[in-house]
Amino acid sequence: MMPGRTLRKTAPSAAPAEREVVAECAVQLRRVGDRWDLRQKILNLLTKLFCPET
Structure with missing residues (x-):
């Protein structure tokens, strides 16, 4: 632990x-x-089927 820092209380x-x-x-x-x-x-499958150039 760094000097000057306090421990945080756990919830x-x-x-x-x-x-x-x-x-x-x-x-x-x-x-x-x-x-x-x-x-x-x-949607990706449909795009590949109907727009093969992309």
């Missing part, structure tokens, strides 16, 4: 209900991301 651990909400939010964001990724892959 108390999140309540179990809050952890569940965070986990559900992460799952939902992952699903949205997967859908966007699939959409982009389909």
